[in-house]
Amino acid sequence: xxxxxxxxxxxxxxxxxxxxxxxxxxxxxxxxxxxxxAKVGKAAPDFELGGxxxxxxxxxxxxxxxxxxxxxxxxxxxxxxx
Amino acid sequence: MAxxxxxxxxxxxxxxxxxxSVDSRFSHKIWVExxxxxxxxxxxxxxxxxxxGGRVGExxxxxxEAAGVDIRGRFLIDPDFVIRAMEVMTPEVGRNVAELxxxxxxxxxxxxxxxxxxxxxxxxxxxxxxxPDLAGKVWKEWKPEKIS
Numbered sequence: 257x258x259x260x261x262x263x264x265x266x267x268x269x270x271x272x273x274x275x276x277x278x279x280x281x282x283x284x285x286x287x288x289x290x291x292x293x294a295k296v297g298k299a300a301p302d303f304e305l306g307g308x309x310x311x312x313x314x315x316x317x318x319x320x321x322x323x324x325x326x327x328x329x330x331x332x333x334x335x336x337x338x
Numbered sequence: 339m340a341x342x343x344x345x346x347x348x349x350x351x352x353x354x355x356x357x358x359s360v361d362s363r364f365s366h367k368i369w370v371e372x373x374x375x376x377x378x379x380x381x382x383x384x385x386x387x388x389x390x391g392g393r394v395g396e397x398x399x400x401x402x403e404a405a406g407v408d409i410r411g412r413f414l415i416d417p418d419f420v421i422r423a424m425e426v427m428t429p430e431v432g433r434n435v436a437e438l439x440x441x442x443x444x445x446x447x448x449x450x451x452x453x454x455x456x457x458x459x460x461x462x463x464x465x466x467x468x469x470p471d472l473a474g475k476v477w478k479e480w481k482p483e484k485i486s
Contacts, residue, residue, distance in 0.1 A: 270393035294398040296424055300415045301401040305358065305392045308366040309385035316356065316385050323417045325353045325442065329341060330389075330400045330411040332429040333363040 268302075268315050269304035340435045342378045351442050355384040360395070360407050363388045400426055415442060416449065456480045 271291050292301050304317040318326070341355060342346065348355055361369075366386040375381035395401035395408035403410050414423040422445045427433070444455045453465035456476075457478060464480055466472060472479070 268388075268459050269474055270389075270391075271397045275470070284424050291397045292423065294421055296421050298421060299398045300413070300419050300421050301394075304396070305387040305389055306395060307356075307385040307387040308363045308370065309353065313363050313367075314385070316387060318356075319419065321354050321445060322419050325351065325417060325446070326400070326413075326415040327341070327355045327438065327442070327474050328411075328413040328415070329355065329357045329433070330398065330408040331359050332405075332407045332409055333366045335373070336429070 266306050266315070267311070268306045269317075272302040272304060272317075274321075340424045340433065341438070342374070342384070344435045344439065345383045347439055348442075349383075351439070351446065352441055354386055357382070357384060358389050358394065358408060360386045360389050360392050362390070412438060413443065416436070416445065456482075458483055 272298050273291065283326075292298070300318065301320045302317070305314055306326055307314060309316075341351055341357075345355070354457075359366075363386075366388065370382050372387065383477075387406055389395050392401035392403075392406070392408055395411075398411060398413065400408045400411035407429075409426065409429055409480050410431075410433065411424065411426040413421055417421050423441050425433070440460060443461050447461065447465070450455060451465070453467050455465050461482065466476065
């Protein structure tokens with residue numbers, strides 16, 4: 257791990273918008289961006305998030321795993337009891 | 339955590355697992371190293387993602403704004419990137435991994451065969467082949483099981 261450089265804040269894209277997005281205004285508020293909500297039978301909303309895996313930090317993009325079965329498990333927080 | 343303990347089964351089914359909470363990567367690291375590795379042999383075998391601010395949780399309908407956390411939600415996505423199943427629960431009750439594994443097996447079976455699986459189906463149990471002839475005749479093929 258000696259050579260690993262990792263700043264305190266590494267940005268990740270979060271939810272990734274699908275469809276045309278020609279907006280160039282940098283000041284756009286995220287809330288204004290219309291996101292497709294998750295629904296059964298519909299395409300999974302794509303995202304990129306930073307994560308911890310196998311001793312290191314890395315960004316993971318959901319659509320990189322297209323073609324595989326995927327399970328996402330959201331949970332309320334580290335160090336909780338259930 | 340229970341998913342981690344049953345990861346062998348998920349691996350056999352070739353399922354990629356991601357755990358997601360609003361905690362930072364650093365928090366994930368310390369939780370895995372200091373606690374989870376002592377509860378699950380070999381620690382957590384899948385990536386733990388950091389959904390800062392619940393941005394992704396919001397899109398998946400699991401972000402609780404009042405508490406500022408992603409509540410328990412489980413999503414099964416097929417190789418075409420289509421969501422096949424979701425289960426969202428308030429935090430007090432944990433998940434049932436056996437049911438997740440059952441659903442994965444059932445969806446994989448359906449995908450492979452084009453058959454459909456009745457309620458409570460387990461591998462090896464009868465399936466149904468949807469056709470016009472089946473209408474009104476399901477009772478011949480299948481009866482619901484009673485929970486003992």
